[in-house]
Amino acid sequence: MIRVVGAAIVRHGCVLAARRSYPAAEAGRWEFPGGKVDDGETPADALVREIGEELGCAIRVDRWLPDAVRGIDRGRELELRVAVCSLTDGEPSGIEHDALRWLAPEELDDVDWLEPDRPFLPGLREMLLDGEPLPGGNVGGAVRIGATVRRPTGPWTPAVHALLSHLAKTNLSAVPRVHGIDARGREILDYLPGQVIDVDADVLTDAQLAALGRWLRALHEASAGFDHPGPWRFFGVDAPSLITHNDVAPYNVAFAGDEVAGVFDWDLAGPSTPVHDLGHTAWTAIPFFRPIPEAEAARRLGTFADAYGTDPLTVLDAVRPRVQLAIDGIREAVRRGDEGMANLAATGEPERTERALAGFLARQPSLRARLIVGGSSSSATPQ
Template structure:
């Protein structure tokens, strides 16, 4: 029996499909690239060799999809198996195919697959729907699939989508578009490329800090004309004056150079006020949760406040109530069974934030002294 292997090369939650140009009976149809296993060769070794020859790149075999397809070729019995692979080096090029496409799980049926490959599509679809886990964020559960991000939904999702639609109409940059709900009930949003800060090891440059303040001002201006009854995930401000993001922090922002390229994780959007929003961003982006020297903290706070167009002391005074709101809100959400907030609790919240807030309050007057 002839052993044949195919490669389902997966990247960013998409699989590579290759269109055959020959023989005539198969030209124009799509397949998993691969080929025959030579005598004495392992299936994994054959797959690496075949992909290097056909696509000019190196793959790593991760695992094998379930089952095999048996058939005949010129009177000889053959068996096809398909492996999940990742790219180890190089970029695929169509040396032996006339077209290549990266397909999302929803696009698997958009191409005319060769019959032997079709039995593997259902299992492959589930693998692709797992997506690629994304960095950034603070609650978890977001994955990338192609040019989209998939995130868990909740009762607040319709209101958040209405807000995103409104902001898109205003022309506010760096806001993801909504593309509906996927087969696992997750929201589908634009993937916003850019550099996301490692908040455990880095701080925003002065230029990025200023850009974030300017973007936050633009958000508040754009959101001032929007209203929605909810339900919302975020509550707690006594007299809300607008609906805003409520978690504009470095872990939720992607930068292109010094400019804000994307702001994500809108699930905490809801009724609030501008000063409350400023307090949270200052806490996370100055960052005031860290024991920066008072003079440096004051200097960065002034950069942020000036770029927004407000007084830095006003922002400083907003920090304590906003952080306390987060502490109380996490505890209440965990009590209600909110899965995202349970993820935070597993990371040591809100106790970690309580300790950081105590440290900030001990430094607060020193920072204020440099601002006066």
């Protein structure tokens, strides 16, 4: 019996398919790359060797898909096994195939697979739908699959998708497009590449702060005139004046250098005010949730406020009510049974934020006095 092994090489929730160029009967059809197990080789060793020869890259065999396919090839009994593998070095190239494609779970049926490979597709499809968990995000559940992100939905999802569709028409940059709902009932959005700054350990550059202020202003202008009855997940404010993101913070922003490349996690979008948005972004991005030198905090606040086009004092005074709204909202959402907010509570919220707010309030009078002495420009104060 001839033993044959194939590699289901998985990256970012997609699997690599290779198109045969020979023999003539199989040319143009797709397979999991691999080959025969030589005498004295283990299946894993054979697969690593074959992929190096066929694709010019190195892999690690993670696990074997269940079962094997048996058949007859030119009068000889054949057994095919397929392993889930990860790339460890190099980029696959079509040394022995005329085309390669990374396929998301919804794309597995887009190519004409060789018959021996087809029985492995259903199990592989389910595994690919697990995706690649994305780091961060205590509310939870986001995974990457190819160029998309899959996230849990809720009653608020239709309203959020309506907002994103509206923003797409305004050509606002850094906003994910909506691609529907997947087989597990999750929303499908663009994956937005870039660097996410960990402000627990670092700070945004002045240029990044300014870019964030400009982008937030552009968001508020693009949202003007949009309305939707909801329901929305955001816990709301008195007298809202527009629909906005409500969580524009470094952990939800990807930068390309100093420019805003992507803003994600729109599930808290809902009726609010520009000043509440500014207060929350300042809390997380100056940042005010942890102590930094007073002169530095005042200067950074001025950079952010000037880029948006408003008075730094207006932003400073917006911090306390917005943070208190978040504290109260988390508790109310947990009481209502919001699973994502329950996940957040399990990390120590909102008590951790309450402690940070108390520290900010102790620093605020001195910071306010410094801003007054230094002078603060007043232009286009948000409402």
